[in-house]
Amino acid sequence: MTKHFLEPEELALLESRLKRKPTEIEEAIIFSLWSEHCSYKSSKIHLKKLPTKSDKVVIGPGENAGVIDIGDGYVAVFKMESHNHPSYIDPYNGAATGVGGILRDVFTMGARPVLNMDALFFGTLNHPKTPYLLDGVVRGVGDYGNCVGVPTASGQTMFLDCYNNNILVNAFTLGIAKKEKIFLSIAKTVGADVIYVGSKTGKDGIHGATMASSSFDEESIKNRPTVQIGDPFTEKLLIEACLEVMDKSLIEAIQDMGAAGLTSSAFEMVEKGGLGVELYLDNVPLRESMTPLEIMLSESQERMLIIAEPKNSKEILDIFKKWSLDATIIGKVIKDKKVVLYYKNDIVGEFELDLIEAPVYDRKYKKPAYIDKINKEIELEAPDDLSSKLLSLISSPNLCDKSPIFEQYDSTVQTNTLKGPEGDACAIAVKQTGMAVFASTSVNPIYCYLDPYNGSAIAVLESYRNIIASGGDPIAITDCLNFGNPQNPEIMWQFVQSIEGIKDTCAKLNTPVVSGNVSLYNETTSQNIFPTPTIAMVGVSNMQDVLKSQFQFANNTIVLLNDIELNLGASQYLYWFYNKIDGKVPDPKVKLHLSLKKFFDIAHKKHRLIISAKDISMGGLACCLASMCENNIGCDIKININSNPHEFLFSESQANIIIEIKNQDFDAIESIAYESGINAYRLGFTTEEKRLKINDLINVSIDDIKKAKSSTLRKILS
Incomplete structure (x- = not known):
């Protein structure tokens, strides 16, 4: 009797297309391909609304990562992805393989990875699992990135009970990467070889995609075998081997x-090219005895699929063996648009690509009760001692010093880091061109819970502010949209x-969206997370434009740009001192x-009047200072x-930034501000x-x- 993986409605849809019942391996494979993680079936119709083009965009959504032009024949390739469920089940390996996976998304495009960031969201510090999860995730992120030799130079960490x-x-x-050396994942040539490279295949990670597309319950939390195990040293070899065959133009797709x-990987590559593929599963390098289904669905790490003309195959194989890789x-x-699976000379699965396209859902939605x-007018009594209030607020988990986390990350490896984790945005030198690439990640889940529209807008705007306050010109974003159960209309x-x-x-x-990821079903025993649309923005400017985020010299003038909007709704002040998530979002x-942006272009880039700058965000003016x-x-x-x-x-x-300038430059700054609006x-x-x-x-x-x-996280991560 066939074991059923699909829900009854989707199984019926598949049977109607096939005009027969699927075999077990066919249904299991379709189950993975139709998972939210792979198909985006609940989000696709809405993602199409996002702007994806500008004169700087080279490649937008649809490939492994987005690509923007940064000048002088070079491009920046970037993407953000989630590894939420695996990191809760096994925090160290879940986080480590999350880093490994996003690295592969970038170097598979032909780009050498030069920068990592992370955005981490945990439960409250007094929750019994938080110290264990925090420690494991931070070590996993740090160990993988450090071993591969890519700096983790910025990020954010928040703590709320919804997590x-x-x-x-x-x-x-x-x-x-060089602009002319971008590689895609589109199969183009009938008769081309399909080449497996990297680590051997094992049983780790089987059904990982479907696990990541389901809500948690007590049983699934124990599901540790679905979490992949990473090997950063193998990943480093894989990076070098892939970049070598790319540099020699030996491959057609990867x-x-x-x-x-x-x-x-196999289905996507041929589907994009309007072709098909035969796979001989006996040839897949294995760590252990495995069935055809296990071979197809294993998510063992550090593996790539290459398509190349047969005349290049031997040289490709030799290069990977030189790097000690399978x-x-x-x-x-x-030519036929289908995938045929062979195992021991028998066909064990056959898929007509026209018949297996995932369903797309236009799910119902309604405003939550x-x-x-929400109380839009928050009125709080004025405290007697504002000094103690400030010290208490900056000691809170969301505003405290995060150096116990980022000190475990090597932020300067490769020697390109111009601005690291101490600032709101980081900056990496592109030594080939004299340019700097800026990146920042931000989202405030409290804002997004109280007002998803404005909260998401502010996530984009804070990354934008962070980059201009660091001296960069914002160009594009990637996003990681983390939400609860999409079958819940609210x-x-x-x-x-x-x-x-x-x-x-x-x-x-x-600033168009050039890549991204959707993570749904972030729900455990019917408790959904707050909406968490993490935004990572990328910008570019000259190396000499990079600004520090802290005061640099005594006896300078401090300037506030724009008026302060008085509103303690949705604030960390309200959350920390009153334990309330309420109020109007700014x-x-x-x-x-x-x-x-216009002001910084004139005052900083043209006239060099700004010495340091930092935007006002969580905690307000006092915490920024x-x-x-x-x-x-x-x-x-004195104001x-x-x-x-x-x-x-x-x-x-x-829209507030604090800047440091020389005393004699205030009149000029005031004039430029007026000119800029x-x-x-x-x-x-x-x-x-x-x-x-x-x-x-x-x-x-x-x-x-x-x-x-400094004391809050140091106690936990000591």
Whole structure:
């Protein structure tokens, strides 16, 4: 009796197309290909709304990674993906193989990886599993990236109780390639060899794609064999071998064996080319005895599939063997649009590609009931001691010093890092051109829960602010859209609203979406995560344009760009001191961001008037100033506050950046601000005294700031 993998409705659809019952191997393979992870069947119709083109976009969505032009014949190749479910089941290996997988997505395009980032979301620190999960994930990310030799130079980490039983691990990689040396995953030539390269195949990761497309329950949490096991040293060899055969132009197409393993890579490559393939599963290098189904669905790591003309095959095999990697011909490209699986001279599976296209769902959605219950007017009593409030707030898990995490990552390997994890955006030198590539990742799940449209818009805008405040010109984004169960109409409403927010904001900023990932069913025992549309933005500029995020010199002027919007709704202040997730999300202010970009182009790039800069985000003005003081330069702020001081200091107002300039340049800055359509206010001055002073409201030492920020995570990750 055939074991059924598909739900009854999808099984009936498949049977109607085949006009017969599928065999067990056929159904299991279709089960993987039709999973959310592989097919995007619940999100595809909405993803098509996103802007994907600009004069800088070379390749948009549809390939392994997006590609943008960075000048002088070079391109940046980048993508972000999730490895959420595996990292909860097995935090070390789940996170490590998440890094390995996104690295392969980039170097399979012909790019040498030069930058990693991560976005990590955990439950509260007092949850019994959080220390274990945090430790395992951080070690997994660090060990894999460090061993491969790619710097992890930026990222974000947040802690909220909605992630207590469903953590998120989002990994980003960026690589650099010559524009004429980009490789795609499209099979083009009938009779071409299909070549398996990399590690041997084992039983780890079988049904990993379908596990990642399902909600968690108590049983699935124990499902450790579906988590892949990575080997970063083999990955390093694989990078070098792949780049060598690419440099010699020996291959026609190449694809990572990622989710669903050999199945997805083989099917996708020939389907894109309108061709078919015969696979001889006896030839697949194995670590252990395996059935044809296990061979097809294994997600063993560090494996690639290459298509090449037969005249080049021997040289390709020789190169991979030189790098101590397995390499063997396992199939042929055929004219008929089908996939035929052979095992011991028997056909064990045959798939007409026209018949197995995944269904696309236009799922119902409705506004959640909680949205109408949000209190848009948050009024809080003014505290007596704002100094102690500041120190407490910056010690909170979401605002504390994250160096116990990023110190485990090598952020300077390859010697290209111009700005590392200490800033809001990182910057990597492209030494071949004298340019710098900037990258930043951001999302505030509290905003996205309370207002998915504006919260998603702000995620785009914060990355945009981070890049311009670091001296870069934002160009494009990749996203990792983490949501709960799409079969719940209220969750689907969150997703649709988020897509609309990203779409509208990216269109106005001219920062299209060139790649990305959707992770649904982030639900455990009916508890869904908050909407978490992680945005990673990439920009470019000259190396000399890179700005520091902390004060650099005493006796300089501190300037606030744009007015502070007074609103403690949705803030970390409200969450930390009152344990409330409520209130109106800040106004995104898209037009003011465009004006900020114009201001930095003139004040910084043209006239070199800005010494350091940092955007205001979580924690508001006071927390931003505290971070800028961490270079042991103090500040003395004297400004009229015509409202409750705690609102001015801790509101998470958007489109605000604090800059450091020379005293004599304020008039010029004020004039450029007016010309750019923004306001500029002199806040005060940097000082030799190592203290943060704000009127007579706050007076704390930099040592106390550092002590408050550093103790929270150090205790857990010691």
